[in-house]
Amino acid sequence: MEENKKAKILYAVVGAVILAILLNYVFSEVYSAKGNRIKRVYVKNNLVKAEVVKSKEKIEKGLSQRKSLAEGRGMLFVMPTIDYQRFWMKEMLFPIDIIWIANGKVIGFDKNISFKDSRIFTSPAPASYVLEVTAGFCDKYKIEINDALKM
Numbered sequence: 083m084e085e086n087k088k089a090k091i092l093y094a095v096v097g098a099v100i101l102a103i104l105l106n107y108v109f110s111e112v113y114s115a116k117g118n119r120i121k122r123v124y125v126k127n128n129l130v131k132a133e134v135v136k137s138k139e140k141i142e143k144g145l146s147q148r149k150s151l152a153e154g155r156g157m158l159f160v161m162p163t164i165d166y167q168r169f170w171m172k173e174m175l176f177p178i179d180i181i182w183i184a185n186g187k188v189i190g191f192d193k194n195i196s197f198k199d200s201r202i203f204t205s206p207a208p209a210s211y212v213l214e215v216t217a218g219f220c221d222k223y224k225i226e227i228n229d230a231l232k233m
């Protein structure tokens with residue numbers, strides 16, 4: 083009887099660990115560690131799992147103070163108005179590419195921006211979304227003006 087009790091406890095513990103791992107995986111596909119919703123964005127059919135930010139505060143903070151951005155990850159800024167968008171590298175700790183988006187297409191990009199760069203980057207035309215990805219993304223996937231985006 084004692085062996086049966088030990089086996090049940092072992093199965094319960096193993097089941098709980100497996101459930102925790104599955105829930106962690108599912109949660110990480112829906113929300114980031116910062117609590118932002120994750121959206122699958124395809125840039126020229128290349129998947130980016132992007133954190134979505136919409137509030138003025140989150141847009142202003144962006145990826146600042148983070149140590150890095152994993153390959154295949156990004157941040158999608160849903161801009162409050164379709165207008166010329168301006169971004170900076172304030173308090174950034176790693177380089178990025180910025181992709182400017184309007185009407186489901188790439189309208190421009192700034193590549194391999196150093197985290198030490200103090201310039202303000204402006205979209206080439208009014209944009210409704212901005213996607214920040216790891217530096218080198220645009221070169222690696224040969225991103226061009228008018229490439230399609232699917233969200």
